[in-house]
Amino acid sequence: MSYKTLLTTLEEGIFTITINRPDKMNALNRDVIEELSQAISEVYERSDIRSAIITGAGEKAFVAGADISEFTSLDAAGGEALARKNQQLVFDRIEQAPKPIVAAVNGYALGGGCELALACHFILASENAKFGQPEVNLGLLPGYGGTQRLTQAVGKGRAMQLIMTGEMVSAQEAQQYGIANAVVPAAELLNAVKKILLVIHTKAPLAIARVIACINNFDHTQKGYDFEIRQFGECFGTADKVEGTNAFLEKRKPVFTGK
Template sequence: MAYQTLLTTLENNTLIITINRPEKLNALNSTVIHELGKVIDEVYENASIKSAIITGSGEKSFVAGADITEFLQLDSSQGEALARNAQQNVFDKIESSPKPIVAAVNGFALGGGCELALACHFIIASDNAKFAQPEVNLGIIPGYGGTQRLVQIVGKGRAMQLVMTGEMITAQDAMQYGIANKVVSQSELLQTVKDILQLIHTKAPLAITKVIECINNFDHTQQGYDFEIKKFGECFSTEDMKEGATAFIEKRKPNFKGN
């Protein structure tokens, strides 16, 4: 299948999915979200695909957040629908995939990009990778599972700090926090992930599926995600959200007023 914003290559039963919007640092827009949903369906359905890698084009960015230009016209209910659609059709499907899906983070993984990586079964990062949930700078919160998945990985206190400050952390910090499993050079990144997946391919596929199911269901409910989606949608009725998004587009500091 041909995609506008994705490049796909099947190699040794691993589908390499490359988000290909380098001029926008591979930011997520509605087309990317739609096409990611379609390609994840292909991972589920195509028997020749045993695993998948998600990465970004170029050496600068994995996914540098969402495309903020799409946010300004949304009200509360539309913001909630945006988050729910992406969660159900992309992020939850990645997390629940019966086949391993690994993030090869090759640069900036910010906002929705960090959440996309967190939804994968694990992360391998290049040494220039940077991670952040900077949504508070736009007057919103993570809407694609960030407040839920990050807590599971790094713990409540560290997640609180990262999400409330929006601070960016290095690949080495991400590995120390448990976000990334391994940090390698940019040139080694894809091959490292391929090698890990080839090892997994030697294991019993049904057992791998059950491993994913069991680990995903450890003290894990939909309630937290639904609550996050609702709160994400509520942000779109605030003036601060409009100010944050406008300031981002105009390349200036936002003037938040708490309304």
């Protein structure tokens, strides 16, 4: 599929989605949201895609926020409808995808850009990356899951401070706080993500999908544990479980089929 605002490539089962508006710091506008939704559908539907990377074009920005010009005509009902629609189209579908989707943050990840990265299953950042939720400077707050996902990543107190001040943090601080898993030189960023994904590709796809589902359903109460128990049991009905256990006992590498 061809896109106007995205560049996509598929190599070794890894679908790289690059938001391609470098002159606008890769800001999220209506077209980008709609095309991201289509690209995420490819991840869900195509069997030749095992995992995905989301990144930004150029050296300055991953995504430096939403296109604020699209906000000016909205009232309260319109703002709520926009947030609900875009979360359902893109952010929630990334988080719930049954295949790993990783953010390669190569510059500014601000506002909706930070929320896009947080919706991914994990984040690697370049040394020049910066993260922030500056919506309060516009009289707004994060509307694409930022209050929820940032709190899960960094804890209540730090999320309160970061969102209420609107301050940016460096890649190194983001790693320290638990936003980014690792910080690498910009030239090595995509290869670093691909190296991790290729390891994940050697694992059972149905098990990976259930890992994502269980972690997304994390709950301190028994509800979360019960969900994990059910997913664990379902794995026992898969051909990959038979192959994995047999390979272990036979001291060989498993060949998983995703069945």
